[in-house]
Amino acid sequence: MSQRQVDAASQPASGNESSGQHGDERHAAIHRSISDAIIEHRLKPGARLREDALSEIFGISRTGIRKILQQLALEQLVTLTPRRGASVTRPTAEEARDVFAARQMVECGLMPDVARRIDAADLERLHDMERREREALEAGEQSAAIKLSAAFHGVLAKLSGNATLAAFVEQLCSRSSLILAVYGNAGHLGCETHDHESLLRHLERGDGERARDFMSRHLQAIEASLAIHEPEDEAPDLYEIFSD
Amino acid sequence: MSQRQVDAASQPASGNESSGQHGDERHAAIHRSISDAIIEHRLKPGARLREDALSEIFGISRTGIRKILQQLALEQLVTLTPRRGASVTRPTAEEARDVFAARQMVECGLMPDVARRIDAADLERLHDMERREREALEAGEQSAAIKLSAAFHGVLAKLSGNATLAAFVEQLCSRSSLILAVYGNAGHLGCETHDHESLLRHLERGDGERARDFMSRHLQAIEASLAIHEPEDEAPDLYEIFSD
DNA sequence: ACGACATGAAGTGTATACAATAAGATTGTA
DNA sequence: TACAATCTTATTGTATACACTTCATGTCGT
Structure with a gap:
């Protein structure tokens, strides 16, 4: 029984042995x-x-x-x-479709608000995230890139000012990551390399409509890059298969 | 120490003393x-x-x-x-606004799908719920009416076929009930008496666009009937108040 | 040799007991 | 009489122990 423990809460420097803040x-x-x-x-x-x-x-x-x-x-x-x-969780094909339909509705619907409320500091932060994501992608660090991509969409949603919808979007993005793991092709990440950059350009200009349309195509592209279909049944109907 | 117990799980006839299905x-x-x-x-x-x-x-x-x-x-x-x-939970004014904005976006966005997929059995069920809600309202049973109204919106969302968004809508409706309790005027319920009936008519005709617009106005009407503002601070600044 | 049954192990479901903390009450003092 | 400090009590946080279910392995019978 590998006794190796993980620090888990490596945030506080150390010595947080049940002494720091209430667990x-x-x-x-x-x-x-x-x-x-x-x-x-x-x-x-x-x-x-x-x-x-x-x-x-x-x-x-x-x-x-x-x-x-x-x-x-x-x-x-x-x-x-x-x-x-x-x-x-192993998302079903139906769940996968539902999640992307939900993202279409909510994330796109949020873009006008985001374009209206975004400021220079936000843009800088997002550009930074976008850059780090691209770097991770180029360095072949898929794990980091996936997380950063989800975080990008999450931060964007938060900028809408609607905490309820933002929390929902964050959940959808996490689930999307699972969907990618099940239905994605290895070596092909969800978000295209320069999509987020383009999206930021629209937002920078305050063009909410363009941003919405772009987000819509962006999400469509991600979904299209997946092979969303129920995996073959684990108890297939042998009679059906060998009926010829 | 009132020892009175509640049956809680009064669904199963009786004798469900830890014997029935796993708790x-x-x-x-x-x-x-x-x-x-x-x-x-x-x-x-x-x-x-x-x-x-x-x-x-x-x-x-x-x-x-x-x-x-x-x-x-x-x-x-x-x-x-x-x-x-x-x-x-005592929803803040901001949460209240967020919840209704979310409902606007999601419930309205779902109406076209609902109009496309709804069938006769669904309509009958919804008409039945609408009738029961109206009866409860007329009988002065506010509690029942509130629950039925939330259930109506929930069932409607489920008919869209998107389970993820439907679950989200159900949550929003539950929270709306809390918002009503905090920011609503006693005696004035959220949903207008005949709104749901009219909505069903649009859906019956398969007119998703009309249904969407109607839902939008319906939700706006509910929100408008509320007095959404932060309650006065419990520790008001007396100097400020008596500074004249 | 294949299948069915039994036995054991592993892992989750639930309750109870103990520790820690925050609120409230009481008493002492100014 | 009012304020403050301390002590008590009520309530949550956490761990541990036990029961029950499920899964796997092995054995026996056909």
Whole structure:
């Protein structure tokens, strides 16, 4: 039983041995740690997440782990099967289509508001994120690029000023990362290399309509690059197959 | 220490004493029980939800109650304050505006799909719900009317075929009920009496555009009937007030 | 040799007990 | 009499222990 522990909450320098803030922060850190691993595809869809393994790794009891797994389940990143425990969600084809339809509706609908409210500091931050994403992509660091891409869309949504819709978009982006893992072609990332840059140009000019149209095409392009179809049944109908 | 217990899971006929399905169903029943109480305003915003009180009432241990409270927190129906426990969420004015903006975007955007996919059985069901809502309203049963109204919007969203967006709409409707409790005028319910009926007529004709426009006005009317502004500060600046 | 049944292990579901903290009450002092 | 400090109590946070279910491995029978 590999006793190796993970610091998880590596945010606070160190020495945070149950002395610092009430373990609340630690919970948040562990949550991020797990959800990052999922979003970056270090944990692949279908991977089982056993409670005592996680409790050993992060150094808290199963109680806390269950709490976190439950949160992740409500965010649709993990699936809680009644007596089988937790595993990384494997989105169905229908869910994949629903998620992208939702993103079309919400993210595009938000663009005019974003164009209206964005300021120079925001633009600088977004340009920075876009640059880091491109660099990660060029360096072949797919994991980092995926996370940065999702973060880009998330920050953009937050700029709309509607926290409720922004939180929803963030969830959709996380789920999109899972969808990419299941239905994407290896070596071909979701977002085209220069799309985000172009989008920022429209926003820079305050052209919400153009930004919306561009976002729409951007999302369509991502979805089109996927092969969204139900995987072959694990218990295929042999009679059907060999009926000739 | 009122020992009175509530059956909570009164769905299964009776004798469900930990013998029936694995308490999973019971959890769902308790969840519904609490969220119904919140949506129907029997539990008002700010009401504290003590864990052992609930565990006593529903006859399960605090562990299960905490699980449910956490779910409710992620649905934004209850607020979990770090060492103060759970209480019914009191939406801020900003949250209220965000929720209605989100409903505008999503519910209206869904109408064309709904108009395309709705069939006779759906229409009958919706007419039935509309009738029951109207009856409840006429009978002065505000609680029932509020719940039915939220359910109406929820069922409508489900008919779009997009489960993700439908779930989001259901959440928004639940939160709207809380918003009504805080910012609504007593005696004036959210949805106008005959609005839902008119909406169904548009859908019956398959006129998605009209349905969308009508939904937009419908939601605007609800929002306009509210007095959405931050409540006066509980620690007002007396010097400011008496400075004349 | 293949399939069915039984037994064991592993892992989750639930409750209970203990520790920590914040609110409230009470008492002492100015 | 009013304010402040301390102590008590009520309530949440966390861990651990036990029960029950499921899955896997092995054995026996056909």
